[in-house]
Amino acid sequence: MRKKARKEKVVRFGISITESLLSRYDELISAKGYTQRSEAIRDLIRNFIVEQEWASGDEETIGVLSIVYDHEVGDVGDLLIDIQHENYESIVSSLHVHLDERNCLEVLVIKDKASKVKLISDELMSRKGVKHGGLVKTTIGKGI
Amino acid sequence: MRKKARKEKVVRFGISITESLLSRYDELISAKGYTQRSEAIRDLIRNFIVEQEWASGDEETIGVLSIVYDHEVGDVGDLLIDIQHENYESIVSSLHVHLDERNCLEVLVIKDKASKVKLISDELMSRKGVKHGGLVKTTIGKGI
Amino acid sequence: MRKKARKEKVVRFGISITESLLSRYDELISAKGYTQRSEAIRDLIRNFIVEQEWASGDEETIGVLSIVYDHEVGDVGDLLIDIQHENYESIVSSLHVHLDERNCLEVLVIKDKASKVKLISDELMSRKGVKHGGLVKTTIGKGI
Amino acid sequence: MRKKARKEKVVRFGISITESLLSRYDELISAKGYTQRSEAIRDLIRNFIVEQEWASGDEETIGVLSIVYDHEVGDVGDLLIDIQHENYESIVSSLHVHLDERNCLEVLVIKDKASKVKLISDELMSRKGVKHGGLVKTTIGKGI
Numbered sequence: 001m002r003k004k005a006r007k008e009k010v011v012r013f014g015i016s017i018t019e020s021l022l023s024r025y026d027e028l029i030s031a032k033g034y035t036q037r038s039e040a041i042r043d044l045i046r047n048f049i050v051e052q053e054w055a056s057g058d059e060e061t062i063g064v065l066s067i068v069y070d071h072e073v074g075d076v077g078d079l080l081i082d083i084q085h086e087n088y089e090s091i092v093s094s095l096h097v098h099l100d101e102r103n104c105l106e107v108l109v110i111k112d113k114a115s116k117v118k119l120i121s122d123e124l125m126s127r128k129g130v131k132h133g134g135l136v137k138t139t140i141g142k143g144i
Numbered sequence: 145m146r147k148k149a150r151k152e153k154v155v156r157f158g159i160s161i162t163e164s165l166l167s168r169y170d171e172l173i174s175a176k177g178y179t180q181r182s183e184a185i186r187d188l189i190r191n192f193i194v195e196q197e198w199a200s201g202d203e204e205t206i207g208v209l210s211i212v213y214d215h216e217v218g219d220v221g222d223l224l225i226d227i228q229h230e231n232y233e234s235i236v237s238s239l240h241v242h243l244d245e246r247n248c249l250e251v252l253v254i255k256d257k258a259s260k261v262k263l264i265s266d267e268l269m270s271r272k273g274v275k276h277g278g279l280v281k282t283t284i285g286k287g288i
Numbered sequence: 289m290r291k292k293a294r295k296e297k298v299v300r301f302g303i304s305i306t307e308s309l310l311s312r313y314d315e316l317i318s319a320k321g322y323t324q325r326s327e328a329i330r331d332l333i334r335n336f337i338v339e340q341e342w343a344s345g346d347e348e349t350i351g352v353l354s355i356v357y358d359h360e361v362g363d364v365g366d367l368l369i370d371i372q373h374e375n376y377e378s379i380v381s382s383l384h385v386h387l388d389e390r391n392c393l394e395v396l397v398i399k400d401k402a403s404k405v406k407l408i409s410d411e412l413m414s415r416k417g418v419k420h421g422g423l424v425k426t427t428i429g430k431g432i
Numbered sequence: 433m434r435k436k437a438r439k440e441k442v443v444r445f446g447i448s449i450t451e452s453l454l455s456r457y458d459e460l461i462s463a464k465g466y467t468q469r470s471e472a473i474r475d476l477i478r479n480f481i482v483e484q485e486w487a488s489g490d491e492e493t494i495g496v497l498s499i500v501y502d503h504e505v506g507d508v509g510d511l512l513i514d515i516q517h518e519n520y521e522s523i524v525s526s527l528h529v530h531l532d533e534r535n536c537l538e539v540l541v542i543k544d545k546a547s548k549v550k551l552i553s554d555e556l557m558s559r560k561g562v563k564h565g566g567l568v569k570t571t572i573g574k575g576i
Contacts, residue, residue, distance in 0.1 A: 300447065
């Protein structure tokens, strides 16, 4: 029998707001694709929480690092693999796209404390041959 | 007799949220100095609206540009004043601080469409002698 | 015979800078993992170019979207797949990680004009059940 | 006799870069108003240094906080002045603009460690009546 995921307790609270502020908000979130105001506000709340988690640096998080590199520069490909293996306990999974003859995109899902995720990302992004990199600071999803 | 500012109509709506998400939020906003959850959420909403206003570029906004410059580099001081005068219709006010023998801080309040504010800011920040600059993208405050 | 990638022409130019500024810079980039100052500066230049590409919105780019969602909320999983199929020409590849019983991480590599990548990302992030999302704005790597 | 500011020692170094990358860069900085490539690169370097200063939180910096508030909400005006006086040693100067009948813009120049500047800013931005706020994280200008 499939284990049923624990149902979380839902509470409800009210917000007072000027009509003009609310109507501008409704208009903007609908342009973003939202069909429910509550969901848009919950997303603002969750974004705020995830930002604070990353600022504190101590909680377990998920970082998704994307790097674009030229695989013909020195031995950058081998180097990137070495750094990943040194951090195999933090790197959950990766995805690779061959962009053209020379350029590669590598996406790494890193699960660790925020400070460690940043360290691994800095190390990978600073290698010669890596042209560009960016880190999405997201969450393991628990309790938010 | 002092003219009474128009009272804006206030409405109220409810949000459902899991208890765990709400309690984490309450904790974090209290660390930021908030005493009321409603006010913290209204601030999230207003931040979102102001961001969108700046992304669209067409509405009248307030930008506050801060630049740090070395007044001994060429004639940077005169240049900055010239650029400001060319844009006197957009620049509401300015504040100057002498940081040390060489370095100055100049803060400019710019009121115009977002795209124009960025243009003036870029022009000032790219001058030789200007070491650092930053723009706060804020709002005229109407309707939010 | 393997086709040899075209060798790009390399040029060299000089920069004058105060000794104090340069020594602070060298210290900071070495803490980030850089072993060559040139590479750190090329990375600053490339970051600047990619930012401008995204600001203009018209060039072909790569966006890597990461979303964390609760697969037990409504039919969010099906919805996300539908939206991806509607945009199959832009979505190059995806990676999925089961974070826990309820939470999923999905990473999508999107190749299109910046404006289109943002549109697809907004549509996915605004769905009910999607708790958090973030977009890395990167590059196809050509010419940079 | 006016004291002559100390002349800083200037050094020169070279950068190798592909021609295509350099020509795209030159084009973009010229659109931003730069007339010299060196100055644009020095600005990138200085921006990077100031960001790192703020991330470390321990060095003396300048923060310029801009807040927009509705002076008819409670006693927000008095509160803001109280908080400023409690921090008079950090707040160098301020500028005020009456935006309309209700809305005010207040700009504060704050000189302290980055962590303290953020604390003061959070305290002011979280007050009821303060609609929007933003902080420019800049520098005292020494050595950069």
